[in-house]
Amino acid sequence: MVYIIENANILKDNQLQRRCLLIKDNRIASIRTDVSQYKWMKMNAEAYIMTPTFVLLNNHLPSKGTFQEIKKYMTDTFLIKGCTTILTCVNVSYEKEILEKLREMKTALMGSPVDFIIGVKIPIKLLTQSLIRICKRERIPAIFVEINKVEELEMIPWGWIREAMFPFNNPLIPVISSKDKKEAKDILNRWNMIMIKEKIPCLSGELEENEPLSAAVLNKIGLYPQKASLMHGAEVSYNLYLKAREIKNVDEVSLFHYHGDRLVVTIHKGKVIRSGREVLYRPGNGEYVKVKTTSYFTI
Known part of the structure; x- marks a missing residue:
């Protein structure tokens, strides 16, 4: 099906850009400023602000409970807020657990109404070349590394880790478990110094859950x-x-937090998820997203 969304006020870099989107086979085939020459069916979006749907990190997805309990959690936490993709992770204590825990998580999310992507969370002592190779082979796009003391960072052969990551380069994401604020700050400072020096793909800080x-x-x-x-x-x-x-x-982010009452439509891969106050819950509509290439786009 081919149609046009015209006069869309797309929010980008804190400003609204008036654009027209040519949609074909549930993909954005073209973005233009004027489509008056086209005769396809048109939808006027002038009265709205358009944003992409959100991706949230959440490591507390309900694996047990009744259908109604799971539906309420997924609706209130994601769908009602315009989120159609989640990043979650499995906690791994031993290297040999990775494949089994990935399978368990995929099975648990088979009924998910939103798309999902799965990373792994490990204690830093488990960060080895062989673990990196498993994550690379399985196309695991994010490795959350739990750090309790700054000294733990000095015990890792970072040069070998960098070599093992190439060419997939799935980033390391710090998780600071120390409750001491000064120590946590020291850990993060040392983390960034090492990552820059060793040229290792990473995030410079922790990720907050349920934030876009x-x-x-x-x-x-x-x-x-x-x-x-x-x-x-x-x-x-x-x-x-x-x-x-x-x-x-x-x-x-401000729209997500402070203007949720003005969210009236959510579309996910061409399907209506929310219309007005009604949220359409479709169990199993979500898919496991397998990442092919990390850091693909230049921002």
């Missing part, structure tokens, strides 16, 4: 521009917020 992940983060883990973007070739997944003067110059 930025394009820079999504790019590093290989989801951007496949997800959370309104670019040529991207899937047709977007949110529509009622336009208002007070939300003219805000960013997507």
Whole structure:
């Protein structure tokens, strides 16, 4: 099916850009400023602010419970907020657990209404060349590394780790488990010094759960521009917020936190997920997203 979304007010870099989107086979085939010469069916989005749907990190997905309990959690945490993709991770204590825990997580999320991507979370002592090779082979896009003391960072052969990561280069993401604020700051400072010196793909800080992940983060883990973007070739997944003067110059994160009452439409891969106050819960509509290339796009 081919159609046009015209007069779309796309929020980008805290400003609204008026564009027209040519949609073909649930992909954005073209983005233009004028489509008056085309005769396809048109949808006027002038009354709305358009954003990509959000990607959230969540490591507390319900694996047990009744259908109604799971439905309520997934609806309240993700769907009602315009999130159609989640990043979660499995906790790994031993290298040989990785494949089994990945299978368990995929099975648990078979009924998910949103797309999902799975990383692994490990104590730093488990960060070895062989573990990196398993993650690379399985196309695991994010490795969360739990660090308790700054001294732990000095015990890792970082040069070997960098070599093992190439060419997939799935980023390392710090998780600071120390409760002491000064020690946590020291750990993060030392982490960044080592990552820069050794040229290791990484994130410079921790990720907050249930917060929209930025394009820079999504790019590093290989989801951007496949997800959370309104670019040529991207899937047709977007949110529509009622336009208002007070939300003219805000960013997507502010819309997510403070203007959820104005979110009226959520589209996920061309299908309506939310219309007005009604959220359409489709169990099993979500898919496991397998990343092919990390840091694919230059931001």
